[in-house]
Amino acid sequence: MSVQVVVQTLPYLLRGTLSTVAIAAAVIVVGTAGGVALGLLRFAPWRGVGAVVAWLVELVRAVPLLLLLFFIFFGLPALAIRIPTFPAAVLAMSLWMAVNTAEVVRGGIQSIPRGQFEAARSIGLSEVQAMAYVVFPQAVRRMIPPFVGLCTILIKDTSLAAIIGVFELTRAAQETIERTFRSFEIYLTAAAIYFVICFPLTRFAQRAEARLLRP
C-alpha cells in the first residue's frame, strides 16, 4: 500500500470524476425525459400504444447495459452509423435510463388508487387533465425513492463507458495504473470516490421511502 501514489494521482482521478458527473448528468436529463414520456404512454388512451410501449420497455430492460453499449458502439457502424465514444456511451445509457425510468413512472402511477382518476373524470376533467392534475402529481412523490435509486445505479454504471475508451473516473484510474502499476490503491481510491457520490443518494432514497411509509 502506498498512500503517496494516491495523493499524487488524486488530481487526475478527480478530473475523471468531473467527466463521470457530466456523463451522469447528461444521461439523467435525456433518459428521464424519455422515460417519463414512455411511462406516460403506457397509460395513453389510444388503443395498442400502451401494449407496444410495455413490450419495448421490457425487451430493452432485459438486455445488459454493456451489451447495449457494445451494440451501439461496435454494432451500428456495420450499418454505417458511426458514433464516437462519448455520444455512444451517453446514448446507450440514456436508453437504459429511459426504459428503467418508464418502469418507475408506471409503478408510481399504478400505486395511485383508480378511484382518484375516476373521481377526476366525473367532475369533468378530460383523461389528459385527470392524469396531469390529479394522478401524476400524487404519483411523483412515490416515484422519487426508486428514481433516486436508479440514478445511483446509473452513476455506478457510467464506469462501463471506460470499456469503450471514454475518459471518466474508471478510465482515469486505468490510465493511472498503466503509469504507476499500483492497481490496488488506485482502484480502491476510485471506488471511494464513487462511494462518496453514491452513498448520500442511497441515504436520501432510504429516508424518502421511510417518509412515504409514514401516514
Added chain:
Amino acid sequence: MTAYGFEWAAIARGLPYLLEGAGLTVMISSVAMVLALVLGLALAAISQAPGPVARRLVAAYVEVFRNTPLLIQIFIVYFGLPQLGVKLSPFLSGLAALVLYAAAYNTEIFRAGLEAVPHGQFEAARSAGLGELQILRYVIMPQAVRICFPALGNNLVSLVKNSSLVSTIGMVELMFVANDISFNNFRTFEIYGTAAVMYVVIVLALTRLLRAAEGRLLRAPA
C-alpha cells in the same frame, strides 16, 4: 459507401458458441446466486445479534458494496489483489466479485424481511412453547421468505445481466463469446444482436418463472 449485407450465415456459424456462452451465463448466475443467498442470509442473521457491533459491520459491508461500481469491484479482485499476493483465476475473480456484490443486496433484503415480521409473532410463538430454532423455522422464515421473494427474484435478474461485466477480465460467458466472435469476423451487428436476443430470452423466461413461483408461494400454506 457499400450497403451492409445482413448475413444470416454469420449468425448460424456463431450460434453454437453463443448458445454455449448463454449456458455458461445461466450457470454462473445460478451458482453466484446460491452462494449470494447463503452469504446474504448468514450476514442478515449476524446483523440480528445483540449489540451494535455486528449490525454496524454488516451495514458497512452492504453500503460499501452497493455504492461502488461492480466493474471496479471486479477489477480490484482481479487486478488489485495480486498486488497483495492473492492471485485468482478470471473465473474465480469474476465469481467472487459477483457473489460479494449480489450478497450485499441479498443481505439488505433478508434483513428488511426479518424485521418486517411483527415482533408479536416471536412472542406468540415463544409463549406457545416453541424453541428459538423452531420459531425461526416454522414461524419467522415462512413469513420472511414470502416478503423477500420478489426482491430476491429481481436481484437474480440483475445478476444475470451484471454477469456480462466479468467478460472484461476474460471470464467466459455469453458477452465474452459475443466479443470473441465479432472481433474475429467483424459481423458485430449480427452477433451482438443475437446475444441480445439470448439475454432477452433468458431474462423473460426467468421473470415468468419467478412470477409463477411467487403466485404458488403466496397461495401455499406455510
